[in-house]
Amino acid sequence: MLSTISINNYRSVRDLSFSLEQLNLITGANSSGKSNLYRALKLLSETAQHGVVNSLAAEGGLSSAFWAGPENFSQAMYTDEQPVQGIASKTVKRLKLGFATEHLSYAISLGLPIPSHSAFVLDPEIKHEAIWYGERYRPSTILAERKGPLLRIKDKSKWQVISQHVHSSVSLFDQINNPAIAPDIFLLREFIRSWRFYGDFRTDQNAPSRQPQIGTRTPVLHHEGNNLAAALQTIREQGDEQMLDTTIEDAFPRSRLEISRLDDGRFGIHFHQYGLLRPLSGAELSDGTLRFLLWIAVLLSPSPPPLMVLNEPETSLHPDLFPALARLIIQASKRTQVWVISHSHELIESIETLVPHSRIQLEKRLGETLITSQNQLNIPPWSWPDHR
Template sequence: MLTVRGVSASGYRSLRSIRFPVDVLSVFIGANGVGKTNLYRALELLQSAAAGTLTRDLAMEGGMDSALWAGKRKLGDKACITLSAELFDPEGGSVPLTYEVEIGLVQQYVTDQGHRVAMGAAFVQEAQIKREALLQSTGRRPVTLLDRVGAKGFARGLDGRKQELAAGLLATETALSALKDAAAFPELDLVRRTLLGWRFHHDFRTDKDSALRRPCLAVTTPTLSSDAGDLAAVFATLAHIRQDTADLEDAVADAFPGARLVIPEPDRFARFGIIFPDYPKRVFEAAELSDGTLRYLALAGALLAYRLPPFIALNEPETSLHPDLIEPLARMIAKASERTQVWLVTHSERLADALGREHHSRCHRVVKRDGATWIDGLKLFGAFEDED
């Protein structure tokens, strides 16, 4: 899998135009309303491009009218959203790759009866893929591996020859999701698998009907799902397949001194519970745990699983946690960053400070500048001041 080196987004909500580097551990802090969540959502939309759900996901968040940059535009600026990710192999197995996708409004014409009709294979108010590209940096001139404008374009095969895109590619489909021949297009396949492997964790449900509070099917589960509904299976995989729960036990003891996580041998279902020191003979099962305790355990499953995804994004992970859990959470995040990339946005100065101590990582402050989301210390060319 590839590592993320940088991300850029323009025309999306409060992201007028921004490009920022991504580190092993990237921490962003800011007040409400400055656009931290839009940075997070831009990453999710890049994954949607790989999954083939980009236009559907934009429709679910209100459509292009809601998603487009709402501020002032210069004369000639296009009403479109552009997202890109710079990816590389930290072990030097492949040269850097940059994937970019541009989403815009459907072109329309008006009939003699005054009806608006979409041009191309899309509905009138539906987002449309305007352009896609995959570039490979060779040190000289970048090699174009994918170039798509509208429905036309080409992908460069393993032999270096250009192959025209299939005529059946819809205006709402990304070529990244449609071209699935790994043998013919290995770089496209690598980028797609990398993006699909990303995990996004936010707003874990902990209400009484939450999947977190119920047993789950006992299936070997090395990586936690985004909604954490398979948390019990992740714990059971660590305990009974890998047979190594040292980091998990340390994280529980760090957060709840004297407590012990109980992970019974699964039958058809996997379960877990906690024994607290005040009640040494009583196992409190998931359905009985407090919201904060359960949320902390879900974060432990995300950050300490048997196999971590290539990239983990956390949106305000401190939500619903007792202040005493902030430092243990920071230690878990720092531990996970030894095995994968971790990217998070937070309101919590305490969490940001704790991460600075545990990992010596710099926290970047998200601000609003002339109505647009920006990051303090970020230069226009996409590097931070102390990284020149």
């Protein structure tokens, strides 16, 4: 389980570290920075999947992803006694992301390349990475470190150089992928790669989730939901069938769900709604009903990941469905760590009334994303590894 997340110099986040629980509710007003936390966590997941540099390029490049305000604020700036202004920085600009677990922690630092004759002057470069034992960084606890092109790991008390020519776009996870050489690093890579992110489901009339699809065993719903029928049938055969039926009844009283198998091997949805004489197909479902079925497939997966991030799960749902969705989220959090990023007070309150959780209330002051209740006493003891 992630115990701490730390983000530095990324979009509206100047410097933020916060603790996590098994179930975490991230909320705040529009433009408070919820989406930036979501994107930062996705960037962290990309470090183990060959894509962090490409993902930053897709965001518009590293320069546009940097925090745009001053390095520090004075109290006079907060009270409007002094205009918001910066001074010439004496430090090299870096975007830093990191997380801690009880056993292993990881941090990455990205920057722009040193000016050269290359035309690719805006390509982000990985400047520094480190993996260490425990939640708090100490030089003596480092397991692996990458500085520029040099990558080394520590075997007991001795350093072993793995490569002196690591490309600036390649993470250490791409270089150390042999469980026989570095089993802890391999396990950390697999831990990160198994995180799941959901939220951008299509529910328009041409959405793949509405159409019959080839029926293959599907323990993990695709992030776009295009294998919905197969995922729901997999839950029925391999997962918690009783919870599936209970959740349908909870959200849609006296209704039931069937997955039909067509002659050509495709699966389709048959939703029996109380009062109707025939079942509804996926193409006939309302956006809210279809989206709720997608969340069922996500949260009742027979193969739960170590971390699941739900981005605005309330979208297109009627508030009457929030209590059932809250109960479904709570059930999932018993098997996996869950982030819920939401601006719906009704959904958050539905969850809060049922189970203890970690609520992270965001606000924005002078363009900076802050946690409302955070102070020096409840900031986790995070420190960044030494690097340039």
